Amino acid sequence: MAYVAVRGGKAAIEASLERLTFERLKSKTHLPVSAVEGGLRLLVDQVMSEGSLYSREVASIAIKQGEGNPEEAVFLLRAFRSTLPRKYYTQTSDSETLRVERRISACFKDIPGGQILGTSPDYSHRLIDFDLCDETEKGIREWLGAYLKKLEGERADGNDSPSDPAESLSLPKVISYLRKEGLLRDRPIDDREPEDITQKSLTFPTTRAERLQILTRGQTGSVTAFGYAALRGYGVMHPTVGELRVGMLPLTVSDPYHPDDGDGDGDGDGYYIGEIKITEVETLIPVPVSRGQGKTEIEFELGYGACFGQNETKAIAMSIVDHCLETKNEKYPTHDEEFVLYHVDSVEATGFISHLKLPHYVTFQSKLDSVRKTRKGELR
């Protein structure tokens, strides 16, 4: 009860805040924001994705301020996001225009455009690299110099370099192959303007656009856990990764004066405002389809996942959960939209869990009174 006696709360809080700064600074290590941005690329990606705000710089400040705790950094980023007026929505981006840096398919050995491994720790051995302790700026410069020279050499030889980032390009989708053959169930194109879940609170049943918005900003661990549960047995699910892409997606906004150029798609030409790195996943899920008269065929359906930055596990898990929620099944919580969508958000989950640290003595006193009434006579 000491932490909320009668008076003096204010001084105690100030002292606690000082303590927080002290813990961050006591090692006397100066951590430049640029070091966070440059050296913690994947953490920045994760924080931007869960924070639902694409800014490497602000995310890096948040990570520094939160001492590397993603939950804290995401919280800071979201609160900052609330202060930003919403001026424009980007036009629909076709992910075929993604400038691919990495692209793999688990369905086919050879895909049009080829498998591009790009940047990934997937093929490394997870052994702690103690040499990192002795990394020097000179060493970094030398390595970079040699690497870039090698790329240049390969380019001059006209070789199709496996490592050249300048080679990144727009590629056809793997699934378009299955679509051509009629093995992928075609869905009617839904061109309705999606509801913005940050501007209007959810009502049930939700649309797929709303579900995808919630999932893409979901806590990485939570989305992964739900995806894993569905995969392991608490869902109807046997997916294959049709295609996983990481790359830069160009974004455009409509010309505010000429929002429609009259070609019928309701979109003007738009202004290019930059590009964002995203991970996009399309998983293929075989489903039996009854054709009547006892005849059953198997078709593929698509689960879709996409998120800011390179965040592959989350994007794959998201595609699984997306498909779960598309196909309602009362047997499994992973197919229950309220169960999933209400509980994957980092800020909401961590906020409510942590509120248990607040004083509850009024409510507890009330419960105590109630408990005593039920046990009248037995208590000493």
Add this chain to the structure above:
Amino acid sequence: MNRRTHFAFFDEGSKREIRRSILKAICVPGYQVPFASREMPIARGWGTGGLQLTLSLVGKTDVLKVIDQGCDESVNAVNIKKLVVATTGIPITDKAEEATLIQSRHRIPEKPLANDQILVLQVPMPEPLRMVEPSERVTKRLHAEKEYSGAYLVLFEDIVRYGHMATGADHPVMVNDRYVMAPSPIPKFDNPKMNMSPALILLGAGREKKIYAVPPYTKVVSLDFEDFPFERESFAGKKCRLCGAGDTYLDELENPVTGVAEYQCNDSDRCLTALKANAGEKK
């Protein structure tokens, strides 16, 4: 990067949108109006619903009081006040009668409020039927159909099991004979203060994205049965060890020396005012 925040944190568009939801809530007493709850610089579950109401309503001439569990200096109350002051510069008071806007977690002030005051309550779980029905889609329908047997059934089962309604704080109320409402986790002691309250009571649930209201002079009845009437927490025979009040909600403390339970006013403003009055009499 140097940034300044807008007056009362939000951009004006956000404030207007929240105020629109507030107006709707006032028009339909006890009905939970969904709103586009923003992420705040304080944690979800720490009063973001109340804070959003406060920030959307606060003007330059307002005077604010914030209490948490009856106390003006509790950690969370201090934190919320700091944010409002930093983004608005408005004066803060501990005295309920001086405030135009009172944000509170889990208490309604002991001092009676007036009809030019607004009380903002922070709400963790706005849905009174949630314990009976986990699905939002279903509870929305139950409210629409005024189907409240579930809420009564919980109380009935308590009576069967324990011999009385064993609810703690957040005992459900019927507002304006239409909507069953969660009064927020105020103790049952405070429930009657909602009935015909001259002050406007607004309730905000940030994480659950709902706003609801008890407009001034609205009928609010705590759910009960004819043969098992609603009862407040009982502090019979106990009084505040500081000011001597026998008609307030009391905190129970253990005297570290004697080990005996002692009691003290939960509402620190009311207790301090009484102490000052007592001191004045003695002089």
